[in-house]
Amino acid sequence: MEQKLVEIQVYGAEQLCASCVNLPSAKETYEWLEAAVARKFPNQPFTIKYVDIYQPPEDEAIKLFAERVIEEDMFYPVVLLEGNIVGEGNPKLKTIFSELEKFGYKAV
Template sequence: MKSIELIVYGAEVLCPSCVNLPSSKETYEWLEAAVSRKFPNQPFTITYVDIYNPPSDDGNKKQFAERVIEEDLFYPVVVIENEIVGEGNPKLKTIYSEMEKFGYHAVEI
């Protein structure tokens, strides 16, 4: 199985439409814990990208961070293999379903 990368694009400041939701960083940490529990011992990476300070050495992440700002996407935006799978308040069920398409097998908790 190929290890996939989940990327959480967000910012320190909450998006205007996401006032009562967790911060992007909190969502990233929550997602990392939830995915690790659901797919134990299965390789994946999860990366947090600050949309206002993206990594300068990764053109794809920098370009997508700019897109989040330009298109006023609700962040955090969760991306798996170049597909947006969650925006604003990402749903675990949708993220799990996308990972299963790549051969991940859920372990019931």
């Protein structure tokens, strides 16, 4: 299977969501996830972006999803992989790694 360059987006905010008080911040989750994916799939390119739901970039699709996170009271961070939600609140590496493997990533 040919590997595709996958984009991971982590949506969150500086302030922890009410149900996520004892969990890492969205920014910490973003940094942790970036390191974990790079370690599990070395030399396999991917992009990862952090999106502040209260200050999203001008990209319309990103803005719309950031609004959805707020309006639907999603537990953040919300992790998207190629536009699909793969984690919310306390994302699981096993789930994210499994999704990456569907795109041809090979665990080391």
